[in-house]
Amino acid sequence: MNLKKILAVFIVTFHCLTFSCTPSICAPAMYSVDYKLVIALHPQMGNYDMVIGRHLRNDIDFSDYNVKARVNEEIAKLTKAAQKKSDDIMQKMFELENKISQMEESYSQPTDYMPDMKRFAGDNTRKTREKRIERMKAELKKLNEENIKIWDDVMNPMYYTREQSNRIVTEVLNEIDLILNDISIKRGGALIIDSDYQAIQTAPTKIGSVPAIGGDPLSIRLYQSLISANVIPELPGVYKTDPELAQYASFARKDMEESFDKNISTQISKSPLFSAVPGVRGRLVLVGNTDFDLTLEVVEKIFIKHGIRNDVATRILNLIK
Structure with missing residues (x-):
């Protein structure tokens, strides 16, 4: 409505x-x-x-040049440290995304129906893969949240959490x-x-x-x-x-x-x-x-x-x- x-x-x-x-x-x-x-x-x-x-x-006091410069310097140091952590996480995310993509592509191919067993070939394997992909996507989401938190913390000297x-x-x-x-x-x-x-x-x-x-x-x-x-x-x-x-x-x-x-x-x-x-x-x-x-x-x-x-x-x- x-x-x-x-x-x-x-x-x-x-x-x-x-x-x-x-x-x-x-x-x-x-x-x-x-x-x-x-x-x-x-x-x-x-x-x-x-x-x-x-x-x-x-x-x-952001109107004080020296105070503002000190805060910016602290943020610059935190940014440098965060970059290393972020790079490691991004690499893990890249590898996970590739694995997920490969698995999704492999079981999206058509399979033969087996009348005697009343199911498609590879059904059990597919279900196992789907569960595994769900776990991998959950891990990917967690890594992304960690990465966001890393960069979020960089701004703590200037902002409240x-x-x-x-x-x-x-x-x-x-x-x-x-x-x-x-x-x-x-x-x-x-x-x-x-x-x-x-x-x-x-x-x-x-x-x-x-x-x-x-x-x-x-x-x-x-x-x-x-x-x-x-x-x-x-x-x-x-x-x-x-x-x-x-x-x-x-x-x-x-x-x-x-x-x-x-x-x-x-x-x-x-x-x-x-x-x-x-x-x-x-x-x-x-x-x-x-x-x-x-x-x-x-x-x-x-x-x-x-x-x-x-x-x-x-x-x-x-x-x-």
Whole structure:
């Protein structure tokens, strides 16, 4: 059933309940929320690298050239060591793939039927080979996972481990769901659906057999930096008392506000990509039992919980209205 049909069923059901009930027991309203946009604007996703699929480490100052150089040097050393391990695994995988290919080709040839035994010649051998091929493919999969892990670990000096990052994502999703559940309860068990629901979810991209190059750390952390600072830095008193400087400050303020809005809009535009975040729930019904969009309310509650400055929060919320 496609998304339009699913929505049609919900709308018809909703109207049936609404018009058939008495005023005292009418069905609660139906709301919507852009789930991926809420994820994209969550403070804990502000250092999430969409390429690597992991969070940058918070204990590293990437604006410090010496610190960044030291991290890159450590990654270079790990890459060199990983290459040797990876080469050995790739050789084993190559040999296994050849064996599997040869075996599959050998028993794909037509065989004679033996009426007296009521089976084809080589049936027993074929079944044995099929089981062996299954075991070899399982081994091949395991080797591939080992290889992915080797290159994954190379990036540990710059990123939290994949397990740590996945835990952060789970915390974010659980927090959003709790907020939605609380809103639903306060609205009498209201039905809340994902306004940007995709029936076919995007599969997360895995790291291949070569080191994955993530985005620029400072660019990735830009959103995190924006929501952690003043939109407009406090200016010295002289800029308020001197007319000429006050005019200059007014122009500078406008430029900074436009720059802030532009950078936040960039983060908002990334929201569809967050469907690939591991663990994101592909659900039409998020909670409860779309007349109203709750995206703003949910994001606002998250900002309040995480202590985002009021002026910063207000500007971001105005951009997604």
